[in-house]
Amino acid sequence: MGEGQEAMKAIPVTPTVCANWKDEDNICPRQGKLACSSCKLVLYCGRECQVKHWSEHKKSCKSPLMKSHWLPAWDLEVRPPAWSHGAAATNPHNPFGMDKHLWGNTPAMDLLQLHRNEGTDYDKDITMLFAASGDLRNVVKTIQSLPDEFGHRITTTINDREPSITARNAILLLLAMSTLEEESDQTSVEVLAESLIHVWYSAMITGDILSRLQSKVMPLIEKVWQQIASRKPGTMLGKTWHFKSGASLRLVLKKEDWARALTLLDVPEHLTASNARKIRHAIVLAPEREDYRDRWYFKDATPSMRVAKERFREDGLALPFGHPRLGFDYPNPTIFRAAKSWPINDKGDPLGGWPDDEVRATPYRAAEDLYGRLFFYLRGIMTSFIQKIATGKIHFQLFNVDATELGQHLEKGSYDRIETSNIPDLHYLGTRETLRCLSPLLKPPPQNRHATIVLIYLNAVLDTINSGSEQDVPPGIDRIFQYLPKVDPVAFMRNPQGAEMYRVWDARNLVLDAEPFFRRYMAMVKFDRIAEELDVAMKEDNTIVDPWPTRLKLRQGQPGAQEEFATLLSSSFSGLERYVEWKRV
Template identity: 30%
Template structure:
């Protein structure tokens, strides 16, 4: 049944206001734009009954999980029985078996990824939409400014110099105290215009007045991760893009695009960027390819025959139920609970496809990478989803995070500035006052992501060191390096020539383990367990000496000193490497994780094992006890 036009729902809301008293209700709560995920275009706030077909869906809440797969829930035994013919293919799928093995094992052949083809393949442009590192709160107030409980937290200026997506921004804003009274100015920059404008549109969907926080957060979740959108949601996004870019967008003489948009609260969202980047986005959204063509392109990429072994290598590391949850996502392209009917998703998400309908997401991209898995499962449970449906849990988690983010921006005083410039050029522009909001050139946090891998540490410090707020002793430049080990063959265990040697040494140190490992080694290069072990070696490989060598090669200490900075001896925002707590003793060099913690962080959470983090602060940062919090 088609959803009622949104204006009828609004008029109905006004009638309710008249009856109940306008001062007693939230007007926005009465408005529905019909952009939700459910078959009736409503939002999904709890797990729905899985008894759904293309023609009809049970509107009740899902309460009882399927005893066999635990991925889907029903409201009653009757609905379960009615839906069995639809659910059967998933419930009895080989992926759910504890004894499932990749096809290369059952066919007794070597996996194809051991011998990558050297034949010329067609170039397929990709965009890193989803990121591959866990999001971070760049404030970490409890170990920084928040330590001064007797003083109110003052104004803050934050810079995300190379931010492909908005996860770090969301995590940071959500960490602000609910009673925060200062001003927070945030700069969000990236060189890729597709990523930048995707962020800009998602922020507008989340933060502008109109749909409720619930509707906005749900649509933003699909804009981030789903290949298809509900019909009403796609139409709403079209109107948003028309309003942002085509109605009153200002193109200055220097061919720059400038826009200022209101939010639900006091703050605003600004954008300054070259106008050439806008053209690419408009081409994507003015395209006309149908959904079936888009999904065909997605599947041809993600489920191509030459990727079978690589895909199954990852599946072999997952729990059976999680394999099935990911397979459902591959089948539909939609991030949603396993129980949800996706009949309402009728339009392609044109953010994730080229103007010709070609899937732009990298083959190995994973929507779960970058999120805290324990938090993801907790969110799912809160909304009625089983932990086994990990991507259904992720749907509710991302939506909760987005809703909280939009709520914070509504209630606090936050301005967000979205730009698309080379990071070095941007820093120089800020220095000469090109962005009025940051004319004092004084940031409390500067997150440079992995720029150091592209421009070198000294250049990174030269660009951003002068822009650090020297009045705030907690102000810091935060860096991460993914490539520090690239030219050091013994630095990263899984990539080095001594990987098997390290593995054997670790096995021999654990009593009785060498016996259990005999069957694994007997399979040789066909053993999925052996691949998992080799790929996890860096979590247990102590490479501090090699990393210190990297820092010396970068001339880190003298480069920092040249800009009155120093490398922090004790980190205050993020641990030096994944798996080690921020407050771990200095002697702890390796993660100390249970098997479940390792699985959550590295296996399914996607934390990159060799990545290292750096924090720089002012040499004359002064005593933290004297910090007033005023920028």
């Protein structure tokens, strides 16, 4: 129990509760309907509760971060920021922390897009491969997007070379599928959806969620471990679970990684809630990283967004801003794998894995609470995902191998879709090696002319720019100032180390015409020769995902263009993410 005491019960998120709360003895039971007119981050049942709660709420509502003229400390103190000297000077965006990829950094996508390809009335089974999956966001987004009328088998292969990521993905899926064995009504599905969100994203979880992990998932993995404990280390061992619905999940791990998977289901010994918070704060609120955080906050679209992001840094809970934090008393064992580390870097953010426009379009009365919108967006996505796997038509198999080794485990010519994450970047496998290893697994056109492999490039444009000359990159300063009209160009030039200078610097990629640089990248990497040698072709028009899903879509002066720019600038996306679709020929 949290710090040796009886654990408090978490408060249900729906209906949205009044934000007037302090502890378990001071919670307003009524529904929150009226947003604070100043910050628009919290909801109250009425004026009386708002007044009563003001002594607490003013800490956020009157935070220095809420001031429209807020400036980072280094700017106010007229000193160089932390990254302008020392080792950080060579990489001003260097991550801080272990940098494990437990959360996505590109917007989740529907890998099938049946309505644009095979058609929603497609009458065959479908197979998908997520070759370097990272988290489950693309799997979840694809499956929840399936048309209700689609009645055929979906086989989904999920691979990642990091054992803990594969195990964590398996735990999330096993939690969903085993819980469905006993609970399938709408209320229990929504509760399960919320549990999955917290296991995925929250630093602390409730006793109920921990109990679910240990009663539903732990026995499944313990039984496997008991059967393989005498095997030699390094031996690859697989187990398939079949569920009452008809769905199944197969997990293949090395012997020692089965043992490690068990450690993700129990809070590390001696790790109290208080110590877990300190360990996390040492990364996400590190004093030596204050300038970095201030730089990110200064780019946020609104002051309220800064305050919301600060709240998530402080408690790490995937909840609406004003929702009671009671009951979240246990370190999340799927994240705190060891008692002395927080594995995600200090820029890691759940918002980085989902389409920003869809999250912002999610209805929520506290209009500025982006994490509240994200919670309700994910709640809808996860509920739909659970309902789809409850049909029994979804079958998972999870591997933990290098993507180059997948051909040794999977049948050639058997997949309708393959997604590669950004392993085609030069820093990883590159385009040729990715296609050489994975394109043979794709179905040939006679079997499915819509079969597609999606390659993602996060660094291609910047790699091309960095390998060229300075004349290649127009500064675009005038265009940036059109989006930042309040910047005084004279004052801007007077302070080369000021916050405005760095905001303009960070905005350069957003207004860059990236297409010519990617064409140069294609020539440099020799896409045409790769296509000829490997019998593949780059599709002229993408039918799965927008080639440039994060770049600005509106022109300056169009309605909403200013808001679109501010939103992209405040996000973790560069605007230069490029998706290329290939097919076999």
